[in-house]
Amino acid sequence: MNERDFADLAAGHALNALSEADERAYQEALAGNPHWSSHVRDATDAVAAISATIEPVEPPASIRASLLARITDLPQEGTAGPESNSADAGDYAAAGPAPVVSEPSAPTLTTSGWGMRRWFTLAASIVAVLVLGFGAVTVSQQLTRPASVVALEQITTAPDAQSATATMPGGAVATAHWSASTGQSVLVTEGMPTLPDDQTYELWFVRDDTPIAAGIFSTDAEGKATAVLQGEFHSGDVIAVTVEPAGGSPDGTPSSAPVVAVATA
Incomplete structure (x- = not known):
C-alpha cells in the first residue's frame, strides 16, 4: 500500500x-x-x-x-462477460480465424481495487x-470566512460579550467588541479616513498605562474594517488605534497620539 x-x-x-x-x-x-x-x-x-x-x-x-x-x-473489476458455448467455440475453430472488424471504442472506466x-x-x-x-x-x-468575522461571531455569542463605541471628531465610528471568557477582542470601524500608502493603522491594548502592540489593519474605501486584536484581551484594557508608518511602529511603541481609544471598564 x-x-x-x-x-x-x-x-x-x-x-x-x-x-x-x-x-x-x-x-x-x-x-x-x-x-x-x-x-x-x-x-x-x-x-x-x-x-x-x-x-x-x-x-x-x-x-x-x-x-x-x-x-x-x-463497472466492477473482474466482471465476467457472457459465458461462451463450447459447441460454438468448436465451430469458430473449424472456420478458421475470424476477420477483425474495427469498431469505435466506448469510453471505459479503468479501476483497481x-x-x-x-x-x-x-x-x-x-x-x-x-x-x-x-x-x-x-x-x-x-471555512473561508475571514478570521476577523469568525472572531467577532465568537465574541458576540459568548455569555459575557460586551461592546463600546467611540466617535471621532470627523464623524468616524469605532466599536470595540470583547469577551473576557474567550480572551478575544475585535474593533469594527466606519468612516475612518483613508491613509496614504506609507502609513497604516495600528491597534494597541493599553494595560496599566502600558501600550501593547496588537496588530495593524487597513480600511476599505468607505473607512470600514473589522480587525482582530492580536494577543489576549484582559478586562479593563483600553483598545486604542494610532497612525503608524507602513508595517507598524518600528520600535513597538506608539509614535503618535491615539486617534481612537475605547475603554472596556
Whole structure:
C-alpha cells in the first residue's frame, strides 16, 4: 500500500465508512508506517470542521438511495462477460480465424481495487455532508470566512460579550467588541479616513498605562474594517488605534497620539 492509498483509507476511517477488510488494512498500514499519521489527523480535523459548522438535518431517503444506486452502476473489476458455448467455440475453430472488424471504442472506466475504494470514499463523504445538513456551499463559506468575522461571531455569542463605541471628531465610528471568557477582542470601524500608502493603522491594548502592540489593519474605501486584536484581551484594557508608518511602529511603541481609544471598564 502506498501513502496515497492510505490517505484514502484514513478519510474513510474518519467517516466510519470502511469495510472490515479495509479497516484491518488501514490499521496494519498505520502500525507499519507511523509517519503517515498526519493523514489521520487531517481527515479527522476535516470531518470535525464540517460537523462544527452546520446544524444536523435529516436528508430525504431518496438522496442516499440515489447515491448508492450510482455506486452500484459503476463497472466492477473482474466482471465476467457472457459465458461462451463450447459447441460454438468448436465451430469458430473449424472456420478458421475470424476477420477483425474495427469498431469505435466506448469510453471505459479503468479501476483497481483501490480506485473503487476512492469512489466509495468520495460517495461516503458526500453522504456525510448531506447528513450534516445539505451544507456544501455553507461549509465552503464557513471555512473561508475571514478570521476577523469568525472572531467577532465568537465574541458576540459568548455569555459575557460586551461592546463600546467611540466617535471621532470627523464623524468616524469605532466599536470595540470583547469577551473576557474567550480572551478575544475585535474593533469594527466606519468612516475612518483613508491613509496614504506609507502609513497604516495600528491597534494597541493599553494595560496599566502600558501600550501593547496588537496588530495593524487597513480600511476599505468607505473607512470600514473589522480587525482582530492580536494577543489576549484582559478586562479593563483600553483598545486604542494610532497612525503608524507602513508595517507598524518600528520600535513597538506608539509614535503618535491615539486617534481612537475605547475603554472596556
